[in-house]
Amino acid sequence: MTETRSFSLSAESIDTYVSLFGLNDQNIALVEQECDVSVSLRDNMILIKGNEEQIDIAWKAISLLLKMIERNELVDRVRIRYTIAMIREGKTDLIDESLKNVIAITHRGKKITCKTVGQQLYVDTIRKNVLTFAVGPAGTGKTYLAMALAVMALKNKEAERIILTRPAVEAGEKLGFLPGDLTQKVDPYLRPLYDAMYDFMGADSYTKLMERGIVEVAPLAYMRGRTLSDSFIILDEAQNTTSEQMKMFLTRMGFHSKVVVTGDITQTDLPSGKQSGLAEAVRILEGIPGIGVVQLTGKDIVRHELVQKIVEAYEQSDGRPMPPGKGGGEA
Numbered sequence: 001m002t003e004t005r006s007f008s009l010s011a012e013s014i015d016t017y018v019s020l021f022g023l024n025d026q027n028i029a030l031v032e033q034e035c036d037v038s039v040s041l042r043d044n045m046i047l048i049k050g051n052e053e054q055i056d057i058a059w060k061a062i063s064l065l066l067k068m069i070e071r072n073e074l075v076d077r078v079r080i081r082y083t084i085a086m087i088r089e090g091k092t093d094l095i096d097e098s099l100k101n102v103i104a105i106t107h108r109g110k111k112i113t114c115k116t117v118g119q120q121l122y123v124d125t126i127r128k129n130v131l132t133f134a135v136g137p138a139g140t141g142k143t144y145l146a147m148a149l150a151v152m153a154l155k156n157k158e159a160e161r162i163i164l165t166r167p168a169v170e171a172g173e174k175l176g177f178l179p180g181d182l183t184q185k186v187d188p189y190l191r192p193l194y195d196a197m198y199d200f201m202g203a204d205s206y207t208k209l210m211e212r213g214i215v216e217v218a219p220l221a222y223m224r225g226r227t228l229s230d231s232f233i234i235l236d237e238a239q240n241t242t243s244e245q246m247k248m249f250l251t252r253m254g255f256h257s258k259v260v261v262t263g264d265i266t267q268t269d270l271p272s273g274k275q276s277g278l279a280e281a282v283r284i285l286e287g288i289p290g291i292g293v294v295q296l297t298g299k300d301i302v303r304h305e306l307v308q309k310i311v312e313a314y315e316q317s318d319g320r321p322m323p324p325g326k327g328g329g330e331a
Contacts, residue, residue: 002049003049003050003052004047004048004049005047005048005049006048007046007048007059008044008045016066016069017066018041019075020062020065020066020075021041026077027075027077030077030080030081031058031061031062031065031080031084032058034061034081035050035084036050037055039058039062046062057084057087057088060087060092061083064083065080065083071111071113072111078301078302079115079302082115082116082299091117101113101120101123103145103148103149104148104149104200106199106200107199107200107202112148115141115302116140116302118294118297118299119140119296119300121294122134122142122145123145123149125292125293125294126145126146126260128292129290130253130257130259130291131258131259131260131290132259132260132291132293133238133261133262133278133281133282133286133291133293133294134146134260134261134262134263134296135263135282135293135295135296136264136294136295136297137296137297137298137301138267139301139302140297141302142236142262142296143192143193143234144196146260146262147196147200148200149232149260150162150164150232150234150260151197151200151201153232154215154232158232159231159256159257159258160214160230161215161231161232162197162209162214162215162216162231162234163216163218163228163232163233163234164218164233164234165219165220165222165223165233165234165236165249166193166219166236166237166238166240167220167238167241168219168220190217190219192236193234193236197217201215220249223248223252224248226252227252227254228252228253228254229254229255230254230256230257231254231257231258232257232258232260233252233257233259233260234259234260235249235259235260235261235262236262236263237263238261238276238278239263239264239265239266239269239278239279240263240269240270241277242270242275242277243275243277243280246278247277250281261278261281265278266314
């Protein structure tokens with residue numbers, strides 16, 4: 001049975017509702033499509049037409065999206081679809097809580113919050129454990145959120161240094177044709193880490209901290225033989241480590257350090273037949289106290305909505321479903 005329900009708006013809320021509708025009403029059209037309802041704005045009333053259950057879902061989604069807008073959060077098609085999916089799963093409280101927690105603030109004053117329940121679980125796991133493995137597809141915020149927590153740890157004097165590293169898989173023949181020393185040759189592999197650090201610190205502050213040795217960005221090979229104490233250490237793109245490299249890295253950990261290892265096991269660039277050190281480490285170490293493992297999924301992708309569809313299409317093509325894991329919609 002189709003019914004129409006109206007909701008009264010305060011004068012202060014009308015501008016926010018207009019923002020919610022989006023350019024050419026694209027946002028609200030997506031809400032209508034996903035919830036199978038009709039939504040309209042008249043004077044100080046919002047009208048939702050559909051069956052009772054659909055109206056309830058649409059109104060909950062609109063209410064949550066309005067909170068995001070009021071906090072200057074980006075409301076796009078990915079966020080709208082994710083919000084509605086979480087409401088259908090009865091996890092409204094979880095997503096609302098994650099949106100309230102500010103993880104860090106960029107040097108331009110932008111507040112960084114978790115955008116999915118899986119991301120909130122990831123952040124909580126890092127905070128609770130000495131070593132955290134984060135496995136998931138591109139666009140789930142694995143590196144960016146770890147970087148945010150590292151910067152906050154440095155500012156709060158919980159760590160004396162930030163060390164960012166990743167393997168340079170092609171550090172052989174192909175890089176040999178590039179000019180410069182080894183540091184300059186592997187620099188392109190470290191560029192994503194530089195970019196994220198600039199976002200949180202600004203170029204000037206980052207350069208000064210680099211010169212003082214407080215922030216270090218280096219290829220994984222530079223970690224051999226060192227003991228990394230009082231540090232927040234991030235190993236990115238860890239799916240491209242060999243078993244030997246991963247063991248070497250993990251045994252570098254010193255006292256009062258926190259380590260985050262991120263990667264996408266399905267996207268390894270290792271030679272055929274070579275096992276990923278990340279996959280092996282997760283299998284061997286999961287369940288040990290002080291070590292956390294978080295599996296982010298396609299639901300946690302916060303880039304353009306096509307990224308999520310691309311990841312899902314590749315998974316289906318390989319004949320493997322998206323892993324349920326411990327993050328995303330299963331959190």
